[in-house]
Amino acid sequence: MxxxxxxxxxxxxxxxxxxxxxxxxxxxxxxRQVAVLLEIYLVPPPHTVRGLAATLGVTKPVITRALxxxxxxxxxxxxxxxxxxxxxxxxxxxEGALYLEKLGDLVINQGRKL
Amino acid sequence: MxxxxxxxxxxxxxxxxxxxxxxxxxxxxxxRQVAVLLEIYLVPPPHTVRGLAATLGVTKPVITRALxxxxxxxxxxxxxxxxxxxxxxxxxxxEGALYLEKLGDLVINQGRKL
DNA sequence: ACAAATGGAAACGCTTGCGTAACGATCGGC
DNA sequence: GCCGATCGTTACGCAAGCGTTTCCATTTGT
Numbered sequence: 001m002x003x004x005x006x007x008x009x010x011x012x013x014x015x016x017x018x019x020x021x022x023x024x025x026x027x028x029x030x031x032r033q034v035a036v037l038l039e040i041y042l043v044p045p046p047h048t049v050r051g052l053a054a055t056l057g058v059t060k061p062v063i064t065r066a067l068x069x070x071x072x073x074x075x076x077x078x079x080x081x082x083x084x085x086x087x088x089x090x091x092x093x094x095e096g097a098l099y100l101e102k103l104g105d106l107v108i109n110q111g112r113k114l
Numbered sequence: 115m116x117x118x119x120x121x122x123x124x125x126x127x128x129x130x131x132x133x134x135x136x137x138x139x140x141x142x143x144x145x146r147q148v149a150v151l152l153e154i155y156l157v158p159p160p161h162t163v164r165g166l167a168a169t170l171g172v173t174k175p176v177i178t179r180a181l182x183x184x185x186x187x188x189x190x191x192x193x194x195x196x197x198x199x200x201x202x203x204x205x206x207x208x209e210g211a212l213y214l215e216k217l218g219d220l221v222i223n224q225g226r227k228l
Numbered sequence: 229a230c231a232a233a234t235g236g237a238a239a240c241g242c243t244t245g246c247g248t249a250a251c252g253a254t255c256g257g258c
Numbered sequence: 259g260c261c262g263a264t265c266g267t268t269a270c271g272c273a274a275g276c277g278t279t280t281c282c283a284t285t286t287g288t
Contacts, residue, residue: 001228002228003119003127003226003228004225005221006222007219010218010219013221014152014217015152018149019152019170021145022146022172031132032136034132035132039133048265049267055133059248060266061248061266062245062246062247063266084254084264084265085253087254103124107119107125107127112117114117144275174237175237175238178238198235199284200285201234
């Protein structure tokens with residue numbers, strides 16, 4: 001079910017949502033952090049540091065740091081994998097789901113205003 | 115002409131575009147910088163530091179720094195206002211327009227894939 | 229003409245993210 | 259049972275952004 005956008009609509013949407021995020025959200029997540037968060041919540045688990053790093057095309061410490069920051073904000077959680085204790089499984093949280101729900105609403109509402 | 119999106123589409127779109135930006139764009143602009151850039155290119159001029167600061171709800175030095183960074187990247191330009199030499203008028207550049215054109219294409223293409 | 233107000237930049241110390249390179253813990257092959 | 263490979267984290271020095279405050283140039287009001 002594709003979404004057809006004109007160039008003006010596409011940029012207008014990105015503009016409006018970015019603006020609202022800057023104005024409203026004091027958490028001030030980086031683009032990378034947002035990408036990690038969305039990957040975790042929209043793609044079926046399990047998620048590992050290594051997997052996320054490969055998906056985003058970044059190094060592992062970048063993911064570790066993103067998880068540190070977002071973990072402190074309560075947006076994600078980390079659990080050791082008991083089947084292979086080298087792995088860390090990244091878990092979703094209620095607060096993280098709530099954050100993305102708000103982001104979704106923001107995109108939807110700004111889309112309507114175009 | 116509104117754009118109607120389901121929650122899944124809205125988040126999926128944001129996810130896909132963020133992911134591509136992280137993977138492709140080495141410039142790594144912050145959310146604030148992107149918001150400034152879009153404001154400059156989508157809203158009719160003239161744009162001033164003070165005006166942008168008010169629109170984004172941030173302090174003036176934040177805008178000055180964003181313009182420093184994006185100016186070094188060639189995405190925007192600054193010119194003193196000759197009618198009131200206290201003001202600085204922010205100008206668009208070819209490179210900046212190109213950057214946003216690519217961003218627009220990215221949003222459009224990811225929208226089609228939903 | 230001169231004092232107050234305005235616009236933008238610079239200075240300051242601080243926080244946060246970066247890339248690279250190491251490091252401990254754990255697993256797998258032999 | 260080891261030795262090499264793998265996973266995530268930590269350490270390090272560095273670059274960039276932050277908020278606050280100060281500063282300079284310019285304009286406005288009287």
